[in-house]
Amino acid sequence: MPPRVVLHVDLDYFYAQCEENANPKIRGKPVVVCVYSGRTEESGAVSTCNYLARKYGVRAGVPIVRAKKLLESVDAIFLPTNRAYYEEISDRIMEILRTNADAYEKLGIDEAFLDVSSRTGNDFDLGRDIAVEIKKQVFAQEHITCSVGIGPNKVLAKIASDQTKPDGLTMVKPEETEQFLSSLPVSRIPGVGKKAEERLTQLNVSTISDLSALTPTLLIEIFGKSLGSYFYHASRGVDNEPVKEREQPTQFSRIATLKQNTREPEQILPLLTELVTSVAAKMKEEGITGKSVAIIAILTDLSIHSKSKMLESPTSETRVIENAGRQLLEEYLQQAPGANLRRVGIKVSALTKQTGQTDISKFLSG
DNA sequence: CCCTCGATCAC
DNA sequence: CCTCATATCGAGGG
Numbered sequence: 177m178p179p180r181v182v183l184h185v186d187l188d189y190f191y192a193q194c195e196e197n198a199n200p201k202i203r204g205k206p207v208v209v210c211v212y213s214g215r216t217e218e219s220g221a222v223s224t225c226n227y228l229a230r231k232y233g234v235r236a237g238v239p240i241v242r243a244k245k246l247l248e249s250v251d252a253i254f255l256p257t258n259r260a261y262y263e264e265i266s267d268r269i270m271e272i273l274r275t276n277a278d279a280y281e282k283l284g285i286d287e288a289f290l291d292v293s294s295r296t297g298n299d300f301d302l303g304r305d306i307a308v309e310i311k312k313q314v315f316a317q318e319h320i321t322c323s324v325g326i327g328p329n330k331v332l333a334k335i336a337s338d339q340t341k342p343d344g345l346t347m348v349k350p351e352e353t354e355q356f357l358s359s360l361p362v363s364r365i366p367g368v369g370k371k372a373e374e375r376l377t378q379l380n381v382s383t384i385s386d387l388s389a390l391t392p393t394l395l396i397e398i399f400g401k402s403l404g405s406y407f408y409h410a411s412r413g414v415d416n417e418p419v420k421e422r423e424q425p426t427q428f429s430r431i432a433t434l435k436q437n438t439r440e441p442e443q444i445l446p447l448l449t450e451l452v453t454s455v456a457a458k459m460k461e462e463g464i465t466g467k468s469v470a471i472i473a474i475l476t477d478l479s480i481h482s483k484s485k486m487l488e489s490p491t492s493e494t495r496v497i498e499n500a501g502r503q504l505l506e507e508y509l510q511q512a513p514g515a516n517l518r519r520v521g522i523k524v525s526a527l528t529k530q531t532g533q534t535d536i537s538k539f540l541s542g
Numbered sequence: 543c544c545c546t547c548g549a550t551c552a553c
Numbered sequence: 554c555c556t557c558a559t560a561t562c563g564a565g566g567g
Binding site: 210211212213219220221222223236237238239240241242257259284400401402403425426427428429430431432433478518519521523 | 554555556557558559560561562563
């Protein structure tokens with residue numbers, strides 16, 4: 177079998193680029209899109225920023241207060257996220273991507289994998305033509321630039337798209353794999369985050385070439401069966417995961433910050449109800465019900481705890497989820513006497529798509 | 543094989 | 554000073 181031709185398309189600094197298009201006057205200035213937590217005027221963190229802001233050290237996740245300090249000497253623009261707006265734009269772009277692929281897999285609001293093996297006859301140069309065409313179409317229609325990686329599989333395509341950006345195009349042909357990967361830091365492998373990188377550093381492993389020298393046995397000992405074997409293969413540029421469209425989400429969750437730290441249900445429940453209402457509305461919109469309900473508690477020390485339970489039957493009813501949430505919260509507060517909550521969240525999982533057909537369980541039990 | 547929970551990643 | 558949403562894994566207990 178000839179190698180596949182896989183594209184990874186990454187929309188550049190997506191939220192901030194959407195904002196630049198919505199208001200061209202802010203172009204040429206640092207643009208920082210923020211999630212305001214509502215605790216104080218400026219509490220919260222950076223979601224995305226443009227490359228000009230990055231020059232000053234601003235990054236996703238940086239506290240807004242710190243970003244303002246980094247940018248105090250310049251005329252910078254700070255904006256709240258407008259997620260529904262970005263989703264509209266993303267949906268239209270994803271439609272362009274889908275029509276340019278044999279198989280399509282959306283990874284998030286701003287990235288997707290495309291398999292173009294069939295329509296290129298496994299010719300990488302034709303794959304590059306498609307990438308150029310996609311960039312052209314996306315920019316012509318939405319004025320959004322993107323960075324595209326082309327490789328024989330998903331891992332290589334994704335590492336490639338990260339290589340040159342913004343507005344980049346990087347192709348790694350199968351025979352170029354080893355040369356391309358060898359000197360890159362291990363952190364460039366998707367799935368290697370802060371923790372994995374730390375553990376690898378302890379083993380004197382810093383480049384992907386270093387990583388490829390480790391035995392699968394050792395990797396599995398350290399990282400477990402799944403991740404260990406994935407690292408073993410990824411370090412060699414091997415990845416057989418198909419490009420496969422994600423059907424439905426497997427969970428719906430919402431989380432928010434309390435006005436003040438507390439363990440008083442009277443202070444927590446109103447917010448929890450808001451979150452439940454929002455999650456239930458989204459589930460009804462999508463015609464999906466869920467059987468597992470969880471509350472998430474983030475304490476003053478930022479540690480994360482959760483408590484979940486299965487319902488009698490799947491639901492998208494606000495009151496049912498709310499009742500379960502309230503009960504879980506009370507149980508949690510009892511079992512964690514010292515817990516002081518900073519943030520609270522709700523999650524519904526074990527989802528079922530409502531088909532409109534008679535539920536088989538009713539049929540069986542009736 | 544199912545449930546619960548924490549950890550990790552990455553946005 | 555520290556947002557938000559989702560997927561996946563592994564351990565531990567049934």
